Amino acid sequence: MANATDRTPPLQTKFPTMGTTIFTVMSALAAEKGxxxxxxxxxxFDCDPKLLDGVIDAMRRGLNQYPPMTGVPVLREAVAAKIEALYGHKYDAASEITITAGATQAIITAVLAIVKPGDEVxxxxxxxxxxxxxxxxxxxxxxxxxxxxxxxxxxFAKIGAALTPRTRAIIVNSPHNPSATVWTRAExxxxxxxxxxxxxxxxxxEVYEHMVFDGQLHQSAARFPGLAxxxxxxxxxxxxxxxxxxxxGYVAAPAVLSAEFRKVHQFNVFTVNTPMQYGLASYMASPEPYLQLPAFYQRKRDLFREGLARTxxxxxxxxxxxxxxxxxxGVSDLKEADFCKWLTTEIGVAAIPVSALYVDNDDQGIVRFCFAKKDETLRAALDRLAKL
Incomplete structure (x- = not known):
């Protein structure tokens, strides 16, 4: 019999209404239902073997210990050079570029660095x-x-109306997940x-910065001095x-903002995988992989849209x-979340309900598919969706 002193103390959760992220839920259901x-x-699909070669080479050269907290210099320099070439804004690699453990870590670190209790975002x-x-x-x-x-x-009328003296920050996302819209220069x-x-x-x-279609340009905040x-x-x-x-991933910001960002970064991650940083830096010597990405994904988009148009x-x-x-x-009057469960279970294709990406689960009857898949995967999905 357990001693009364062995009990786990009661926990007051920080997120009483929060469950598991929708992405985890739907991926698990997809795996369960095949x-x-x-x-x-x-x-x-796999990445370019040349990128793997760069990582393996770094490992074999003994580059397996902690890198600098802000990221290895050669990768920060490559990022700064890319931003200047594409968007015309020069960031100092030493003081204004920080390598992160993915974009999700970058975002929470940015929020923690600039938002104080009571600030509005x-x-x-x-x-x-x-x-x-x-x-x-x-x-x-x-x-x-x-x-x-x-x-x-x-x-912008609603954004302007939301601004108050307590507003500390706004989070913008273009190209936009989930809607796949791209902000214009005018916007x-x-x-x-x-x-x-x-x-x-x-x-x-701006994690989808290199996936902009139909001849449009990605309008990075770096292009606009007042935003940068x-x-x-x-x-x-x-x-x-x-x-x-x-x-x-990485964050580019003016030195004063980067300094605050790094204060948090050093204590929630400290640093990021060393050989992968060196491999990425080596691979970035050629801009071709990201310059050809719009055409690569536009072809997949068009293949997928052509099939969906028959549903x-x-x-x-x-x-x-x-x-x-x-x-x-035109297919169902189910709520988005219920439709996605039905689609996964009965049709055999998993999607994401867009309502899950609203705080109040605003349901507009819209779901999101990802077409970053092999052509044969997309065709297999379209064969199943043809039943709709």
């Missing part, structure tokens, strides 16, 4: 599901502003003008180079990312 998993956003819904818990962990107040229903474009300029008279910081989630001066820009090597499991699902635009959203109203 469904084609177009839910969670990761490729099912604007999120544009639907949004990646780590934003709100990150703000709450920092003691901040989440201010939710919906993107325009149907188009998912930013509504970025409007954001810059709106924030100009304020002291509001921007956390700019107040932004922590987050990106992901995992998304760009098909190695999401490596969990390596009763209504296609929404896919301007960037590797996601495709569809309106399910």
């Amino acid at each position: 469904a084609v998993n177009l839910g969670q956003g990761f490729p099912d 604007i999120v544009l819904e639907p949004c990646y599901d780590s934003y709100v818990p990150n703000i709450e962990l920092a003691g901040g107040v989440v201010v939710r502003v919906p993107l325009t229903p149907g188009t998912f474009r930013p509504d 970025m300029l409007q954001l810059q003008d709106l924030l100009a008279p304020t002291d509001v910081f921007v956390i700019s989630d 001066a107040r932004s922590l820009i987050v990106s992901s090597f995992g998304k760009t180079y098909h190695v999401t499991g490596w969990k390596v 009763r699902l209504k296609l929404l635009p896919s301007e960037g990312t590797y996601f495709q959203c569809v309106d399910i109203s």
Whole structure:
């Protein structure tokens, strides 16, 4: 019989209403049902063997101990050079680029660095599901502003109305997960003008920066001096180079913001996988892998959209990312979450309900597919979806 002193003390949870992330739930259901998993956003194909060669070479050269807290210099220099070449803004590699353990860690570290208890942070819904818990962990107040229903474009009148003297930051995401919309130059300029008279910081989630289609350009916050001066820009090597499991990303920010970011970074991660940093730096010597990424994913998008067009699902635009959203109203009157469970169980294809990416589960009858898959995977999914 257990001694009374062996009991676990009662715990008051920080997140009383929070369950497991929808991505984990749907991937587990897909595995259980043998469904084609177009839910969670990761490729099912391999990265370039040359990238692996760079990592293996680093390991064999003995580069297996702690790297500098901010990231190995050669990788920070490669990132700074890429940003300057693409977006025209020069960041100092030593003081303004920090290598992170993926973009998710970068985002929570950015929030913890700049948000104090009681500060308000604007999120544009639907949004990646780590934003709100990150703000709450920092003691901040989440201010939710919906993107325009149907188009998912930013509504600057609503954003402006949400700004108060307590607003500390706004989190923006383009190309946007889950809607696959891409902010235009005009929209970025409007954001810059709106924030100009304020002291509001921007956390700019740009992990899909190299996946913009139909000849558009990615409008990084780095392109706009008024935004760059107040932004922590987050990106992901995992998304760009098909190695999401490596969990390596970076943050670019002015020196004063980077210094605060690094104060938190050193104590929640300290540092990031050494040989992978050297492998990535070596691979970045050629820009071709990320310069060809729009064409690579646009072909997959077009293949997938062509097949979906033969179903009763209504296609929404896919301007960037590797996601495709569809309106399910012509197929089912189920709620999005129930539809996704039915689709996984009965049709054999997993998707993500967009409502799960709203704090209040706002249901508009839209679900998200991921097309970062082998062509044969996409065709297998389309064969099953043809039943709809």
